[in-house]
Every structure is written in structure tokens, then in C-alpha cells.
Amino acid sequence: MRILKKILYVILGLMVVIAISLFVLRTIRANQADKIRIPKDSQAMLHIKVDNLLLKMGSNSLMNWNAYYGSKGKDSTSADKVKIWGMGIDVPGHLYFFSLPERESTYYTILRVSNFAKAKQFLTDKLGMEAQQGLSASNELFFTKGDLRILLSDTKLVVGLGKENQGNLEPMKALLQDDQQDWVNAKERFDAKRNSNLGDMTWQGEGKNYLSLKFSAGTATLTGTLASDSYRFPKATKKLKTDSHDSLLVHLEINNDLGAMVNLNNLLSDSTSSTPLDSISNYLGNYLSLRISNKEITQVDSIVSYDYDDNFEMIEKKTLNETQVPDIHLNIMGSPHLLSLVPEKIFYKFHKSEHAGLLNLTTAGQQQGQEETLVPSDRVFHFYYKNSPLIGKYFAFVPSYEKLDYLEINGKSSQPTEINLIGRIHFKNQDLNSFFQLINF
Secondary structure, three states: OHHHHHHHHHHHHHHHHHHHHHHHHHHHHHHHHOOOEEOOOOOOEEEEEHHHHHHHHHHHHOOOHHHHHOOOOOHHHHHOOOOHHHOOEEOOOEEEEEEEOOEEEEEEEEEEEOOHHHHHHHHHHHOOOEEEOOOOOOOOEEEEEOOEEEEEOOOEEEEEEEOOOOOOOHHHHHHHHOOOOOOEEHHHHHHHHOOOOOOOEEEEOOOOOEEEEEEEEOEEEEEEEEEOOOOOOOOOOEEEOOOOOOOEEEEEEEEOOHHHHOOHHHOOOHHHOOOOHHHHHHHEEEEEEEEEEEEEEEEEEEEEEEEEOOOOOEEEEEEEEEEEEEEEEEEEEEOHHHHHHOOOEEOEEOEEEEEOOEEEEEOOOHHHOOOOOEEEOOOOEEEEEEOOHHHHHHOOOOOOOOOEEEEEEEEEEEEOOEEEEEEEEEEOOOOOEHHHHHHOO
16 A cells, blocks of 8 residues: 555656646746747737647647557657657747738748758658758758748748748848847737737737637637728628528628628629629628538529431420539628629529519529528628538639538627627547647648
């Protein structure tokens, strides 16, 4: 019995030592991250709590060992796992990405390099990036893959993430060579705009704009606020009476001044209609709904052809052509005359109707688009997406992510130009940490 007690005390003692060590290490790394500086003219920022995510995944791995590290005897599985302590790159406890004026679509961050050879090997072997030669400095290498660009030197590494011209190295070289003397503290800049105790990953834009994600087992939750002068949210919000996700793959619902939100001059051309384009927005209302059901619809088209009979007289032949199409319903509040501007076939044949101020377009048939009615709602925005093979079959441009189950975002508004968002990203595997699943696609 005494031996068991001693073993228990030793185990508890080790756990206390490990817990204290982790706390001290995390505190040191947090203090080091507090010294990170960014350019004073930085626009938007993205804050990632690296150590917080590592701690969550570490504790989650104890119950899901094989998924994280591979089972015994499967050396290839464990060998493929990225070990951040062997990258040759110092990743701080908090990462701060920032955008710059006139390059708002690209986000940058700067990291210290502890081992140039290991960093190069990590970028090529683990990330599958290829070094480009021909830079002015012999000790600099440029890596690119998709929207990710990395400029590597002996001591520093600049990451650029965004749609900027792939060949434009000047902004990254300027960041690499800057002595940071006139830069500002990243944590202070971020905390001045937004409470840093939000989620594990937080984007902060101008003014009140922010989006934050918190990751847990099987689920990620979204919170945020977006404000824009283009928003015109009404006080009396509405939704469709037939409002259910039971058979839907996609449901988008917007209560907003559609004419103010969308610049139709960028979507249409003069050849589409004889109606002046600048007057179309005046006939749009403040409600839109798009639904795609979890089923297919059979559309039948008559194909007319001509042939000659035995007497060499021309005869007309009709052939019925059946086509499987997605079940799409589009409802827009607007003037009935706008239906005449919509062609009968846009990829698929749409049946057009109007009922109670709603313009209805549906691939399902005329009888299913005539009785849609609106009822009061407490939200101005709603989006629901359910992962399904039908999405890939008919909408190939939508990125496929098999681990995702569904995504849902709701928005409420207390002011006409501001929306508060809350959402949920639900993964099929409810045991694994959602961030781990996200980065291991």
C-alpha cells in the first residue's frame, strides 16, 4: 500500500512540475510576443494565439493519440507530422499579421530564423514550396505556393498571404530590410481596438469591424461585428414562412437594401436589357433568399428537329430531353416588371412568378414558386451550408472540404449600418479539435 502511495505521489509531483513548467514557458513566450512590432501605417490585423491553440490540441491529443501522432508501427504517419520545434523558424506564442496601405488584400508577418538550412528544408519538404533564384541578395530565397509567398534570409523570414502580384517582391524586401525603429507595438495596437481575450484567431479591421474564431473539439464558433455605409438594414426584418434546414444544402437570407448593397452596373452590361441600368436598383426591395435543396429536379425540354418522310416531304419531329438539375429557389423583393429582364434559362431553366411582393425563380416548377410568403424575423442575415456530394456535382467552383459537416451564421442589427454576427462551424468528427482538422485537410 505504501508503495502505491509513493507511486501516486511521484506521478502527482511530476504532473505539478510539468504544469508549472508549461505555465512558465507559456508566460515567457507571451512576454516575448508582447515585444513584436509592426509598421505604424498598418491597416487591418490578424491575431493568432499560437500557444493557446497548441495547448488545446495537446490536451485533445491525449484522447486521440493515433490521429495526432500515428499508431505504433506506423512510422510513416508520425514522420509526416510537422514538428514546429524543428523548423528552424522561431514561432512566437502570439502571431500578428498586418496589411499595408494600397495592399489591403495581403497580410504579412515577420519571423526570426534560427537555422537557415532547416527553414529551407521545412518550406520545401513539408510545405511543398520551391525556391526561386535570381534575387539581388545571394542569401535570400523566395518561395511561392498559391496565395502564400515567403522571403527567407539568414536571420528573418517574411510571410505574405493574399492575392497580390506573385512577382512583386519589393514590399516583402522592404519589410525584411527595415530596422523597425519607427514601428509600433503589435499587442498595444491590437488591444487598443479590440479585447485580446476574444477567440483563438481574431481579425480586426477599421473601426468596429472584427471577426473572431474560437476552436474546440469538433466545433469552431464565430463572433464578429461588421459596419459599412453600404448597409441599410431595416427595422422590420423578415424571413420565409417555410424556413427549415431539414432538406437544404444552402440557405442565404438577407434583409438589406439590395440596391445600396450591390452595384448592378458592375454585374450587368448594356446589352442585357433596354432598361437603363441605373434605374434597376430603384425597383429592388430589401429582402433576398437563396435556397438549394438536398435533391435533384428533372427538367424536360422539347427538342424540335426536321426530317423527310418517304415522300420527301419535310416533317417536324419532337424529342423530349430529360436533364437532372439542382433544386434552386431564389426569392427577391422587387417590382414585378423586373422578371421580364431575366432570361428563361440561366445555366438551368427557371420558372418565374410573383406573389405578395416577392419575385420567385425556381428550377422546381411553376407551382412551387407562387405561394412563398414572409413572416417577421429577429435576424437581418442568415447563411447555412451543408456539405454534400451534390454541391461538388453542380457547383464545382465551391471548395470541397470533406471534414466539414455544416456551417451556420446568423446576423442581428441594432443600427442600420452595423451587423453583429454569431456562427458555428460543425465538423463530422466531433472528437478532434476543430483547428487540428482545419489545418490537416
